[in-house]
Amino acid sequence: MIGIKVEKKKQYQDTITTIPCPKKITIPYSKDSIIKVKVKDTVKTGTVLGICNELPIISSVSGVVTKIKPNIQIDVTIDKFEKIKHDSLIDALKKASIYGLSGSFKPTYLKYNQPAKTLIVNMMECEPYVMADYATTINYIKEIKEMLIYLLNNHPFEEVIIAYPNNQRNLRETLTTSFEDNENIRLVSLPTLYPLGWEKLLVRAIKHVDYQENPIEVGCIVSNVSTIYAMYKAYFLNIPLYERVITVVNEDDKYNVLIRNGMKVKDILSYLKISYNDKKIVLGGLMMGREVTPNTVVTLKENSIFCIDDVKQEESSCIRCGKCVNTCPVKLSPVLIKEQINSSRLTRLHPEKCIECSICSYICPSRIPLKQIVLTAKKKVNEHE
Amino acid sequence: MNSPFIYSPLTTKKIRQYFLLSLLPLIFYNIYVKGNLGFYLLVFVLGLLTSLVFIYMYTYFTNYTWKDLKEYIDPLTTTLFFLILYPKSFPCFAICFMMGIYILFSLLAFKYRLVKWSSFYLALSLSFLLFYHLGFSLNRLFISNGTSIFSVLSFYVLPCLIGFIFLILTKSIKWKISVIPIFTLLFISVMMFFFHSGSIFGRFYKMISSPILFYLCFLNNHKDTPVSGVGCLIYGMVLGMLLFVFNAQNSILRLSYIFVFYPITTPLFDYIGSSERPAIQKAIVPILLFLIIVIALVR
Numbered sequence: 244m245i246g247i248k249v250e251k252k253k254q255y256q257d258t259i260t261t262i263p264c265p266k267k268i269t270i271p272y273s274k275d276s277i278i279k280v281k282v283k284d285t286v287k288t289g290t291v292l293g294i295c296n297e298l299p300i301i302s303s304v305s306g307v308v309t310k311i312k313p314n315i316q317i318d319v320t321i322d323k324f325e326k327i328k329h330d331s332l333i334d335a336l337k338k339a340s341i342y343g344l345s346g347s348f349k350p351t352y353l354k355y356n357q358p359a360k361t362l363i364v365n366m367m368e369c370e371p372y373v374m375a376d377y378a379t380t381i382n383y384i385k386e387i388k389e390m391l392i393y394l395l396n397n398h399p400f401e402e403v404i405i406a407y408p409n410n411q412r413n414l415r416e417t418l419t420t421s422f423e424d425n426e427n428i429r430l431v432s433l434p435t436l437y438p439l440g441w442e443k444l445l446v447r448a449i450k451h452v453d454y455q456e457n458p459i460e461v462g463c464i465v466s467n468v469s470t471i472y473a474m475y476k477a478y479f480l481n482i483p484l485y486e487r488v489i490t491v492v493n494e495d496d497k498y499n500v501l502i503r504n505g506m507k508v509k510d511i512l513s514y515l516k517i518s519y520n521d522k523k524i525v526l527g528g529l530m531m532g533r534e535v536t537p538n539t540v541v542t543l544k545e546n547s548i549f550c551i552d553d554v555k556q557e558e559s560s561c562i563r564c565g566k567c568v569n570t571c572p573v574k575l576s577p578v579l580i581k582e583q584i585n586s587s588r589l590t591r592l593h594p595e596k597c598i599e600c601s602i603c604s605y606i607c608p609s610r611i612p613l614k615q616i617v618l619t620a621k622k623k624v625n626e627h628e
Numbered sequence: 629m630n631s632p633f634i635y636s637p638l639t640t641k642k643i644r645q646y647f648l649l650s651l652l653p654l655i656f657y658n659i660y661v662k663g664n665l666g667f668y669l670l671v672f673v674l675g676l677l678t679s680l681v682f683i684y685m686y687t688y689f690t691n692y693t694w695k696d697l698k699e700y701i702d703p704l705t706t707t708l709f710f711l712i713l714y715p716k717s718f719p720c721f722a723i724c725f726m727m728g729i730y731i732l733f734s735l736l737a738f739k740y741r742l743v744k745w746s747s748f749y750l751a752l753s754l755s756f757l758l759f760y761h762l763g764f765s766l767n768r769l770f771i772s773n774g775t776s777i778f779s780v781l782s783f784y785v786l787p788c789l790i791g792f793i794f795l796i797l798t799k800s801i802k803w804k805i806s807v808i809p810i811f812t813l814l815f816i817s818v819m820m821f822f823f824h825s826g827s828i829f830g831r832f833y834k835m836i837s838s839p840i841l842f843y844l845c846f847l848n849n850h851k852d853t854p855v856s857g858v859g860c861l862i863y864g865m866v867l868g869m870l871l872f873v874f875n876a877q878n879s880i881l882r883l884s885y886i887f888v889f890y891p892i893t894t895p896l897f898d899y900i901g902s903s904e905r906p907a908i909q910k911a912i913v914p915i916l917l918f919l920i921i922v923i924a925l926v927r
Contacts, residue, residue, distance in 0.1 A: 559640050563894075564802065565860070579902055592902075601631045605632045
């Protein structure tokens, strides 16, 4: 089992709308960051505001710093850009603060520091209704191609595999036309199943091998297509990562929007004229996201915003249909974990392997919050260890 | 609130509705073939009273401190209840009630508070209409001299299969639980062909009689079956072998005990089927109990 079909037929849109900068931007940072700017400092788009885990915190707007704690707040003025200077790809990835944009949000330079034979470009975007990667590919295919060819020629990659969903004719045609003259770039179409975008399943589906911790163990690097585009901008255009394309969905209305780091949810929804009163706002996808308020700051980690109706699910008792066991991508037994939650034998069911994909809760006909139960079990086991 | 924010369209409520719908071909066919409304009413009233007592017992036992007990309580109490209530009744009637209560219990156990009273009465009446006729057919199949076997089979196989296919298409049941025992019986029929003369399909057709088919298609997909694929596979194979043994003995009562008691072995198959092996202790008591029952029945 490599996944389930969540969305019957995914509808795609390739237009990207740019959301204009609001008057104020809030850039969050973690506690272990070192902030370099002070209140009343003037910054440009691309200015380094501080350092977090050896990577710079980049200003996404030009303006005046008005607040430092708990987040950096900037009053926006006319856009002025500050570009980076680099001497290699790794240097560019560090200075441009490039993170994996598929959801993992790990520093990208760590991946490209290692020797790998295969680069897998992840275009699967398995979260239902999300199409930001699709729009990025369609709109910036030339840039993505240039980056991939550079990687092929300057890194020890033997091949590049582009994994894309098999239900998109437009994407297939674009990719085929763009890469038909490159022997070392292979296109692989895969079924639109959830969570096939997860790199472990992707590597299994393409290379038919499993790894323990990292795809480098089997000679692979997996990069999201939006990350490849961000890498292009960093290396060829010297532009750091401060903006990205995300999908916004409100009932039947779907948009791809270009947002800057630190915009608030309400700024984006208001610009798109979406009424969010009496609705639930979900950030990060319907399967793996979380409920947020209109004042929540959208960071570059997020790939989507959803406005959905608040429908309560009534839980009933387990009918032991086994659907949660048969669909779990890491082969856990959520129903057995539920039964053994207070038992000392819980460790034998390895809830710590859970990747929080939510398939068990999604598929359960009794609407048992299995994901939450497994996460509780995971916490218990981790504490025990 | 945490994710997910979307859910699969299949709910227990829908499964219950599909289950009732899948029984309709059988119900209509039975009413068409034999109609006896007075008796249905009697069965309905008795069934209703029995079910209410049964639900009370279930609630009582689920509050019991030994939590594991509740997983085995329904087949155990069903059988005990009938042993007390109908000690001298003829087998078909007892079987009819056992199965009727059993399936109703499973339907209600999905979630008692979610079951609307209208659907509860509908389930009850439809089930008893069905089970009376099923019991009648069992009687004819196993106790009569056998001349009517094929005519009875022709009454039930087709509507039963229609309902079964409907449940598979709506993904309401675990198809493995039904199909694997059937293939096990077919395999045994083929093996028998090598040792004894006669037609393979004749033997198989006799072995997979309509009540067994009904049991495999509908009753055996209840909540007391293994959750994993491997568990279902082994569960189905063992069930197929047991059905063969007791079917060959031509004893509907013994067969009915297998129907009722087999689900208590589920923890063993959960243990075998789970890649991470939860707890064998949980499986030992019911397995021993089941083995004692099987030995007693064989003897």
